[in-house]
Amino acid sequence: MKKHYVEDAWSIIEEGFHPEMQRSSESIFSLGNGHMGQRANFEEKYTGTTLQGNYVAGVYYPDKTRVGWWKNGYPEYFAKVLNAANWIGIDIEIDGKALDLAKARILHFRRELDMKGGVLSRNFGVEFEKGKQLEIKVLRFLSIVEKEAGLIKYSLTPIGFEPEIMVRAYIDGDVQNQDANYEEKFWQEVAKGSTANGSFVSLKTKKLDFEVTTAQRLKIDLDGRAQSLRGRQVERNKFVSNQYDFTVAAGRELTIYKYAVNVSSLHVASENQEAEANRLLDGLTNKGFDTLMAEHSAAWQERWKMNDIVIHGDVAAQQAIRFNIYQLNQTYSGEDARLNIGPKGFTGEKYGGGTYWDTEAYCLPFYLLTAGSEVAKNLLRYRYRQLDKAIDNARKLGFSDGAALYPMVTMNGEECHNEWEITFEEIHRNGAIAFAIYNFIRHTSDYSYLYEGGLEVLLAIARFWKQRVNWSKDKQAYVMLGVTGPNEYENNVNNNWYTNYIARWTLQYTAECIATVQSDAKFWSEFKAKTNFDLEELTAWSDIVEKIYQPKLAGTLLYLQQDGFLDKEDQTVADLDPSHRPINQKWSWDRILRSVFIKQADVLQGMYFFEDHFDIETIRENFLYYESRTVHESSLSPCVHSVLACKLDMEEKAYEMYLRTSRLDLDDYNHEADEGLHITSMAGTWMAVIEGFGGKRIRDGVLSFDPMIPKHWDSYSFNLVYRGSVISITVNTNEVTVENKSSESVKLKLYSTAHEISGSSTLSINR
């Protein structure tokens, strides 16, 4: 396992320059503020291997789809998050020669992502000729206070010579997505302009008319003294720049402050963008870099008060959990129900940046319990806003009567994915969307979303399941044919246990919710009219609930992943030659499909969601069987195993899985960090602490904990927002302390014992 980054409680640190790791490090050191995000590309020219990435939240492009063999029902386009204008660019020339780390003689190099303050720094030294050296220090952050703003402080100190330094600060909109299906560029120029100390470019997407104005303002100091800026403005298509020349004596420091903003049409109409950009830049330059950084870092520290998980005694684990929490906060802040969380956030192009079931299955609990129910509700609303399109989507596939199939990948509610075995068959996503509604309600005891659209969503999903099963004369049961479960190393299987189970549960839960709302006569009659619902529909649902097939090995407690699973040649991961891993890189797809190896929790995902439905022996038997056959080549897998291992008192396994989920990208387990970070699975890491080691559950409507502590740790603590209160839990080897930080009293259970903790008081019990 690589240990490339220095272990540190609050920082990610890279010592020395490693060009072979540059693409991975660009992912790891990514910055974001919910409004925009960016890979850790260098400001100055870099001719080595790189993946340029600047992203603006909610701005995407419907790229013409690329398929090998068209299947009826495929969507026409694959929407993808756009690589937007590169606003960080500062080209440096020293005596006419470009500063380029791919070509320079590097004396030292260090970068650090300070997660506490949300700042990326980079210090390095290069030598041009013997005795002619240059020291460079760079600070960069995307403000979480001023959401449109990105700030750079770029300092150069020549040593041993007095060079001519050319500085060209630019914005380059002539960018491309590396994943563009036909190598098209997606932006066109609308306007641009320059002044002596700044410039802007307004770009519009070739389809959908998203418009983003990116603008920069420069301030340059020499040894702290502001320089008057007289230079050249060079413009090209979609490109603006401000270029200046300085003679800098040895030992003196030239500092470029680059203030940049991205103003997007999600917030500001096209015709007002240039003015808004100028207004913002005026405000930013008035405050100045230091003030902006101070208020940004203060805001981060405020966030950490609520979000932080403190682990004592295990720096690797501490660093990892903070890295996960930090990246989640960089990606999504939850104010805007039009936005969601792409699997890679703002750290790469992979998966197109669309919304997957990851949001409901993994991310919702994190935002619900750290940012609060309004943020989480926005994630639910996102799906309600897209219900009509989910119904259209199902109709295209041949379903009727208001049945909805939510897309596998979406930007605006329309399906983007085009692999039949996923697009048409990985339908368990519908179940996760229903489960999220239930999960929200059980945590908050707030039923309002049911009335505000949630029940419509549930009904449409229930109707889908009802039509998606069919009666098997052979089995004398309802079966569900041709599905792909969470384990995507099997495709087009029959009777995937997880999918059958969550379908059955959805029918039950929707029926319960219908019973709940009927007392509200006005709502009920409007609901029936709007959805054409008839209580008769419940009859078919309950028949399916009663008679749906659940593959199980007779005489055991083992549920079978799908029909025919026992026909496979049985092996365990322990039998696998390590050189064959990860199998998704080493084996043909054919071999993977036929093997017994599981990419991701599947039966176990079901037992995680519906733990209370199963006794401990059933969970144990299934865990032991499936864990030993799971290769965890989905980032979403180890967290679930970690939570269940805690439940089963398998501390070593839980800890192994925790490290795997929490350090997935830092240690690059699956050799793919260069493509971006696994943002959505980072929420799973958080679950692994809170629900795994912390043993947090909602049982019969009551918050409860069964904390354990890995033997590698001295203590850990975390905060939760729960029904308006904030509670803080600390677990060490001897005791569990619960602090109620709010004024209201909180009821909860610790190790099955009920407690009521008064406002602003603390309970400690021995472990």
Added chain:
Amino acid sequence: MKKHYVEDAWSIIEEGFHPEMQRSSESIFSLGNGHMGQRANFEEKYTGTTLQGNYVAGVYYPDKTRVGWWKNGYPEYFAKVLNAANWIGIDIEIDGKALDLAKARILHFRRELDMKGGVLSRNFGVEFEKGKQLEIKVLRFLSIVEKEAGLIKYSLTPIGFEPEIMVRAYIDGDVQNQDANYEEKFWQEVAKGSTANGSFVSLKTKKLDFEVTTAQRLKIDLDGRAQSLRGRQVERNKFVSNQYDFTVAAGRELTIYKYAVNVSSLHVASENQEAEANRLLDGLTNKGFDTLMAEHSAAWQERWKMNDIVIHGDVAAQQAIRFNIYQLNQTYSGEDARLNIGPKGFTGEKYGGGTYWDTEAYCLPFYLLTAGSEVAKNLLRYRYRQLDKAIDNARKLGFSDGAALYPMVTMNGEECHNEWEITFEEIHRNGAIAFAIYNFIRHTSDYSYLYEGGLEVLLAIARFWKQRVNWSKDKQAYVMLGVTGPNEYENNVNNNWYTNYIARWTLQYTAECIATVQSDAKFWSEFKAKTNFDLEELTAWSDIVEKIYQPKLAGTLLYLQQDGFLDKEDQTVADLDPSHRPINQKWSWDRILRSVFIKQADVLQGMYFFEDHFDIETIRENFLYYESRTVHESSLSPCVHSVLACKLDMEEKAYEMYLRTSRLDLDDYNHEADEGLHITSMAGTWMAVIEGFGGKRIRDGVLSFDPMIPKHWDSYSFNLVYRGSVISITVNTNEVTVENKSSESVKLKLYSTAHEISGSSTLSINR
């Protein structure tokens, strides 16, 4: 059902111009001579909907593959038959205005493909202004005597006016494949040149360096008097033309003779192509159009002597079978083991023009019994030449020890297809390739191919099957997981009965062949050394033969297409709303996959291949069950059903299926004739007559017939080349006549009675 073309025993005739049918008619009226082929595009400019297609046998392009989501094991390219230089072009301008049927006022229009003589003719009249008309007559053929030659006679007669007629005969190599994945053009120019009466262009493919020189020579007559040719030569990139102007008095006929050749690097080295083209054109022009056409038509008539199937009393059936035989002969002549038969032959781009299992399963018997064993053996040799690549292909998927998986689609032995469910899983193709060897030997009693490579092919396929099955503890049987059978409306199934069966049979047959060859000690020791074969391998094979799983419905004779087939909602084709057909155009892929409907014979394909293994009641029960669930949306399906229906004395069904297979393109059952003709399934049509109605079988090494005759027919007759003899069978309602046209006597069975027919004699028996 459309009946667009006039029914005629020897011709395909279209009356009236139907622009909406133009693309379909371009397919129907295609010409070919084994060396090259061509869709029936117009010579003159045509701005309506068209698919330009000129193809040169064996010349293909490795187009960069296009996939949605890459799977390990996919090939990097999809080789496709190239749209080559358009050599038919003759632009006509009348008083400065282009002749263009998309815009002209058409007075009459007729085209006819004379299959007896192999000539396409087109006569039409257009009116420019009242009283100013033009009559046009065009003859075109691709000589089967001079394989490089295409000939056109294009005559124009003005009526009621004396126009200036501009004639521009051109060769345009600036063409594109409509199916190019990235809209690239695949040809680049190497050389070109023009003289007063001709021009040439040499083109090379951008990859693989195929080179084709296309050249033309013009002769132009006015009322039969040769005109001296003084004109202009206009050249552009990849384009040459000869342009002439004439003033033609009313009622006089201007006739353009265009002699063209395609000389390809498969036969002539690049540096000699221009000279060879000129040499050929000298020869052609010396002979002259009429002589060339006469010798071409005579050669066709000679072919028909052997190939023809005569049906009396049913013009539609007569026309159809001749159309099928004609197209097969246009596509492949069998002299060159580098060539094979693409599903669309030279009539369109679909399926890329590569080789599929169609060749072995459908085409081999046709060529074997009409063209003789040497032609058929070339088809077998094609696969032996590609054995190393088939072994590579299997290795890429994780197989070892000399196991071979032949590609689903190939040009040179490398896999081109890239849908995992087909590429990796539709492995029954390996079985068909083994079966073809057996089929060749049982027809010819010629074992030479076994020693010349055939046994190596069988061994490599047997080794593949051995590794491809695994032992199921659950079933206590060998199972084959993750396959796609001939019925591509199910993907990634377990224990496809057909695949399991043909795998089992391959192991048995290969073991038999190994037993056969061991008496040849020299061969045997060389074979063992070359293949690393050890007789020990047979032990595992015989265990698999004994214990491979064959899904069957208990208590019945019904074999099940695959595991889980009985879980489907049962329906028959009779239950299908006709407006939902063809389901591959009307339904989502999801719905198709989950439905019970079958694209193509699957269990029945197995019973067709291995008829002698099953009693008649088993065949009947399976036929009745599967036929009623088969939608025949593969062109390869109805012929097999027709043959089996004959076997079961289901004359009406056999006839229905015969019409469907034989008139598939003429009546465009599946609404896709515009993409090209179903060339390989045309051989299935031939089988439907010979093996279906004629009841031809090889039983215990003896040729036998059980003829029946559809009640719509008065009689039918056909010839077969059989073990060096030619026999002719005529069946009418009262009797069967067998004429032995060779000097040797022939042993055969008629209705299970053995006969020996002396050379040059005839046997008649009552039916």
